[in-house]
Amino acid sequence: MLAAEIQFANKDYANAAAAWENAANANEKVYTAPLSFYNAAVCYEELGNYDAAIASLEKAIASDDFALKAKAIFNIGRLEETNENYAAAADAYNEIVQNYSNLEIYNFAKSRLIYLKDQGLLNPNKKYVLVVGGNEERGSDCLKY
Numbered sequence: 001m002l003a004a005e006i007q008f009a010n011k012d013y014a015n016a017a018a019a020w021e022n023a024a025n026a027n028e029k030v031y032t033a034p035l036s037f038y039n040a041a042v043c044y045e046e047l048g049n050y051d052a053a054i055a056s057l058e059k060a061i062a063s064d065d066f067a068l069k070a071k072a073i074f075n076i077g078r079l080e081e082t083n084e085n086y087a088a089a090a091d092a093y094n095e096i097v098q099n100y101s102n103l104e105i106y107n108f109a110k111s112r113l114i115y116l117k118d119q120g121l122l123n124p125n126k127k128y129v130l131v132v133g134g135n136e137e138r139g140s141d142c143l144k145y
Contacts, residue, residue: 001036008043017043017052024059034059034066041075050079070100074109081112086121 004019017040024036041056057072057079066072077092089112096109116122 001032004036004039008039011046013043013046016040017047017056021056028059031065034061034063035068038066038068038072041072045079050083054079054083070096070103070105073100074105077109077112081116086116087123090116090122 001023004016004023007016007019020036020040020043024033024040027033037056037060041053041060044053044056054076057076060066060072061069073092073095077089080086080089080092093109093113096106097113100106
């Protein structure tokens with residue numbers, strides 16, 4: 001992990017990503033594995049490899065006790081938007097809205113959902129209900145996409 005930190009500091013993102021992946025894959029059961037996958041994703045994003053970044057983030061969020069899970073899910077949504085995969089982005093943001101209303105990132109996810117809907121980037125036939133503060137909101141002002 002130290003090698004990955006040094007490589008990242010030197011902006012050697014390709015080798016840093018590989019080092020983070022190696023650290024995570026050495027033992028995926030240790031508490032540092034999700035963070036290593038997350039850090040690898042940051043490196044992949046710096047390299048412009050958004051698909052690899054998403055794949056690393058998905059590995060990170062597979063751990064139930066990963067402290068940055070909501071942030072990782074938001075980043076998946078952000079990267080999916082960059083890839084113009086708006087349905088997958090909306091799914092990621094909706095997961096945050098449904099499960100992390102107690103975190104500040106909830107508001108960012110909610111605003112991204114509203115933006116995607118307002119821009120007509122979501123499938124109008126797919127219906128989701130925006131969950132606000134743990135309560136389902138249904139009605140004319142409800143965000144459904």
